[in-house]
Amino acid sequence: MAATKDFKVRIKSITSIKKITKAMKMVAASKLRQVQRGLDIVRPSFNALNSIYNEYANSASIENKKNRLIIAISSDRGLCGGINTNAVKATKNSIKTIKNEIPDAHISLFTIGDKGKDVLSREHGKLIIKAVSDVSKKSISFGAASLIAEELLKQQFDTYHLIYSKFKSVISQSLVEEQISSANSLENAFFEFNGYEFDSDKSELLYDFYEYFLGYKIFSALLENATSEQGARMNAMDSASRNAGEMIDKLTLIYNKARQASITRELIEIISCASAVSSK
Structure with missing residues (x-):
């Protein structure tokens, strides 16, 4: 007995x-619909901005790339599959790759999300200059992304490495690592960017565009990662x-x-x- x-x-x-687990799946499905709705609105406008930025960045001749800032985006909660583990692994691999390519490079970390920060702080705690949390717990807004972009603009780096999970479907999320040149490294493009006509001062307008693009890029990456998080949690x-x-x-x-x-x-x-x- x-x-x-x-x-x-x-x-x-x-x-x-x-x-x-059934209740958590239903909650994740509800949150997924909300975040995905916002992502579907943001994607087309960001693609247009990104095409202009690419043309803008291609016209600049960047020489010094020793100062690197890696921006690792993860979630604040767990139980969402392996997206946080993949982001941490990609961050560590990126650090090793940069050190192998540029031995005297100055590398720093900017973490968004508690899960990534907790793991990276064990091995690379000295590299973390800023840690942002509780972004994905609330509804993600462009205002919150703009505050993060302002913090990035304060840092004196040549290249930003942005690591996040891109949403494809509930069962598929791909890890993305993108490089974004800083405003200082693109400064010479303010005078070389001749593909468009400007009504006001070109350099001032292009710098304002860069600030807006960086904020919108962070906003888009946060939405992509949050949607991937809910999809992975629903699947898990x-x-x-x-x-x-x-x-x-x-x-x-x-x-x-x-x-x-x-x-x-x-x-x-x-x-x-x-x-x-x-x-x-």
């Missing part, structure tokens, strides 16, 4: 876990619910076998006692 009681306790606890909770259901089925089968064996053993004991009494 002790064995069957243990099985009943385990089945009850796994059933409770299954209810929790669905897998956890299925695994819990399979485990419950297996334990129920073992419980029934143990219960039948216990009943059979008790019947044998009763019949044996009855036979012994009747023979006397």
